[in-house]
Structures are given as C-alpha cells and as structure tokens.
Amino acid sequence: MSLHISQEALWNHLKAQIPAERSFVDEVSNVLDISYDAAYRRINLKSQLSLDEAVTLARHYKISLNRLFEVGQQNTLLVEKSPPITSLEGLEQYFLVSMKSIEPLINTKGVEIIYSAKDIPIFFTLTNTYITKYKFYVWLKFLDEDGSMAKMSFEEFLPTIPASLIETTMQLAETYNYLDITEFWNDNTINGTLQQVYYYFESGHLSKHLAEQLCRDLHEIIDRVEQQTIQQAIINSKNNARYLLYKSDLLTMSNTVMFRTPKQSLFFTPFTVLTYLKVVNPATCGEMLKFFNKQKSNSKLLASAGEKDRGIFFNKMRQKVDLLLANIQADRDLNLF
Template sequence: MKKKLFHYIKNKIPDNNSFIDVVSDVLGLSYDASYRRINGKTTLSFEEGFKLIKHFNIPLNDIYNAQDSNKININKKVNREDTPGLHEYFNEVSSIMNQFRRLKNSKYTYASKDFPIYHSLETNLLRKFKIYIYSHFLSKNKTGVQKTKFEKFVTPKVLDDVAQKVTDVFKRIKSDEIWNENIINTTLFQIKHLLELNLISPKSALSICDDLTKNIQIIEKRAINGHIEETKVDFNLYYNKMINLNNSILITSDSDNKFIIPYTPLSFFSIDDKNTTREIESYYEKQLLYSKKISGNAGMERELFFSILYGKINLMKKQIRIKESTEELLL
C-alpha cells in the first residue's frame, strides 16, 4: 500500500518539483527522514499516510484496490451561503484549477447550462451583479435583502480580488466548452426579477445588459481565434442542444482527473476515481463528436449562434425600456 501511495503522489506532482522535498514539506520532516520513509528504511506511520492522502486528495479506492467497481469515493464541498462562503467557494475553485494548470496536458470540458461564472466575473458590472445575486438571494440569511438595492451595493474588495483569480486561472487551461442558446437565460431572468422587485433601476439593468453583451463579444472573439488572446491557450466552443447540460466540469491531465458537479450554488460534489473520470471523459468525447464546433473556421454557424444570444439581450433591453417609459408616465 505504501509503495502505491508514493507512486500515486509522484504522478500527481509537476516534474520540476523534487518528490522528496514535496513529501518533506507535507509531513514536516527533514529531507533525510522523508527519504527513509519513501525507500522503506523507516516505517510510514498511519497518521503520516493519512496526512499524505488528505493533502493530495487521493481516492482510497486507488490505494486499497477496492474490488467493488460500483462503489467510489465522492468528495462533498459545502460552503456557507453568505459572503464569506462565496469567498471560500471562489478560492476553492481557483485552487483546484491552479493544481491542474501545473500538470502536463491539462484541459477542462464544461457542460454549460448557465453562463459560466468565470466568464461572468470578467467584466466589472456583470461581476458586481453576479456577486450581488450570490450575496443576497442565495444566502440563507434573508434579513435586510429587501432594503439593499443593487445601486447601493458595494462589492467587497476581497471578493473582487478572488473573483479576478478565478477568471485568470481559467484563461490558462485549454478548454472545450459546450453551450446552447439557453446559456444566458438565467442571467436575463435575474435582471428581470430584480426589476420586478424594484431592487434595480431600469438604467442599471440596461447597463448590465450592455456589459453582458460585452462579455459575450469577448467569448465570440475567442471562438473566432480558437484561443484566449491574453494567454494563447486553446479555446474550443461547441453547440449541442441534445445533451443535458448541467454545469458540470471535467478536468483532465496526464496524471490526474477530476469531475465536479454542483448541487447548490456554492457547493459541489467532486470525483477523483480514475475509472469513473475516464468513463466521463469517454462520454464527453462522444458528445463532442455529435456537437457543432463553432470556434475556429465555423464562421456561419458561429455567427448564427451568437446572433441568437445578442437577440435575446436586445429583447430584454426593449422590455426594460418599456418599463422605464411606463414609470416615467406614472411620475
């Protein structure tokens, strides 16, 4: 078991890191003490083994050769549904993606039911809007929600900073994103809902729509180029209306895989089991074969797809202007 544990860890760390140094740092031991444990000259204690398993997030199935292939370990990450919980959630996402960014041939595949949060955080006003939604309407503590209007909301700097970390790390990993034309529906509904509650002015709502358009234009440019301009990392965009898009994300690399699926806005399950993630990877590969690639040379399909998104935003802006003119008449 010990040999398998150290072999697993060795495959998880980047090639430019010293294996012994990494183990030494995790266990808080000297270089020589770690070397003796790795080579079997000193017994690795149960506590030390557990510490390594926990630090490197190693599935116990992989270490103990569990025979029942129908049972796997699923990790559950629960965050508080408030502003500190949102900060923790962003930090967790950033940390996971940074771990994979350092591995060879890392890539993520995202089945986007909603506009991906890491894209939403890219432009200032849409970022403020999304953080406002998370901080107020997804919180268990409803006290005072009706008193805080969007215009008076100030994004905490710590959230702004960690949100930027999230967008930055996603730009540094190759990606396959699967979208359909419903991807911005939730965002548009949120704008409409806040208007109905009088928690946002028509003027601000129109500005958010403009910022959403700006955000979509950034994605369209990446789709045209087939890469992210700032980092030159591959960006592949696909259209598929047939499969169930559920905001799940599969992250793969030469040495490690992870599948993440949300079950509340700030909490998610993650699976590291190799066989399961390979099955999911195979499933996504098949779905991509039956999807329309709308990045790169697919000019006509891409233009049609993005025109639908822009059309939805323009329709929402017309509805907002009608509400704005009605309110002016009432005055």
C-alpha cells in the same frame, strides 16, 4: 463482492508501504489507537474495519479510499463536497481556494478544462463589471440564511462588496487565461442569466438603469466568446491557451467541469448553488471523459461551422439580450423563453 475482499486489498496495500523490520500489527494499533489484539483481528479479517477507521488509515498514509476499496467497481463512489457559502467572506474564500487549486496547473503542459455550460461559464464573469457583482448578489440572495438580504436591492448591495473580493476575482480570472478550455453551449446557455436579470427587475430589487447596464455587460461577454471562438484562443492569454466552443443541441448542459492533466483527471458536478461534488475516482473520470468525447461527436465545433451558422448562434443570443433590454425600457412583460 464482500467487504472482506476490499479489506484484504487495503491491508495488502498498507503492508507494502511499511518497512519489513517494523511490526505491521503494532503500526496499525498505534494509528487506530486500539489494542494489539484488536488490530490483529482486523488485519486477519476476523473483525470488521469500520469506515471511520478506514478513513483514519487513509489520512495517515495519504492514500485514496476509492482506490483501496475499489469502489468504482462496486458502483459506489466517495466524493468531496465543497463547503456551503452564505456571505461575501465565504464567497471570497471560495475563490481563494479555487485559485490555489488551479495555480499549480498553470505551468503544467497538457492541462485542459472541459465545461458543460448550462449557464454562462464563471470564467466570463470574473471581471470588475456589474454582471460580476450581480452574480454575487443573485448567489447570496438565494443562499442568505439570516434574512439580511431579503429586502436588499442590488443598488444597496453594491457598496457592501469588499475591494479584496474583486481583486481575488480578477486574480482567479488570470489563472484561467493559462489553460486550454473546451466548452459546450446551446441556445439556452444564456437564458439563466437573462431570467435572473428580469426576475429582480420585475420584483423591484433591480433598477432600470442597472438592468440596462447588465444587458450591456452581457453583450460584451457574447462578443468576447465569439472572438475567442473564431480565434480558437483565450483573449489576453500569455501562453496562447486554446479555446474551443461546441454547440450541443442534443443534450441538456449540466455545469459539470472537468480538469484534465497528463497524470490525472477530476471533475466537479453541481450539488446546490455554488456547491459542487468533487470526483477523483479514475474509472468514473474516464467515464465522464468518454461522455464528453461522445458529446463532441454529436456537437458542432463553431470555429469550423462556417460564418453563417456561427453568426446565427451568436446573433440569437444578442437578440435575446436586446429583447430583454427593450422590455425593461418599456417596462412590459417578457416572453423570452
């Protein structure tokens, strides 16, 4: 497919938005800050429209480049990347932006979150607990650019966490309590967090006392997930939001998160630590939804799996935490994975 065909679709779309009594060429000339002749040549496909010019037009008319250039049909996709995070201030801003994005969905009927949980979903760590603060520590330890956290222990990190960050975290957690959530877990979903605890304990950056507390926090998360799974509802939800947990043994999880509303779907797929690529293209979102539905058909809904199968799944996670705790207390090598 040539670019001229895509440009023609763009011009036709824009012409439909501009009143007939106004000159379309003058309009484009003003928006792009180019001469009348240059605008005329672009509109009549005698000159190529640059990507920067297309972006300028899209921003001015508040339209989607994905739609205008039909990139979904060309196996080409425009995505939005979230900004990198390197500090506690940046982390708080990240949570604030997330909260503002989710808040409008609270009073919208038919909203659903679908989460492919390679790691414990962030919903369960948005609390004022040590595991929440430890996640902050692990993320920023990895993303640190100036070396200020290279030798910092978790205990030294704790007093640096501003109260406003914890407050924002709790507020974000509250927004999730209003939304229906479907999650895919497997036996390895908890492993990443266990490895993070053991890694910094072994390296001397996490004390035995705090490592033991993190294990207790993990037990509480497992208990909460199990209770929600049985009830098929979010705990403390003010509108009885639904919670469905599928055990998926066939596929590896990806931490991809999809938001579905009656009018639109979008999803976030990981790029780096805490950095995501946002995809809103309808065709691509449709493909992702088909993928998730296929995954459902090859997974086990734990609410209806039976008490035995459900118990085996959650007890296996508890046993992993207990093994980590025992090895920390005995200060011996860990062989969990």
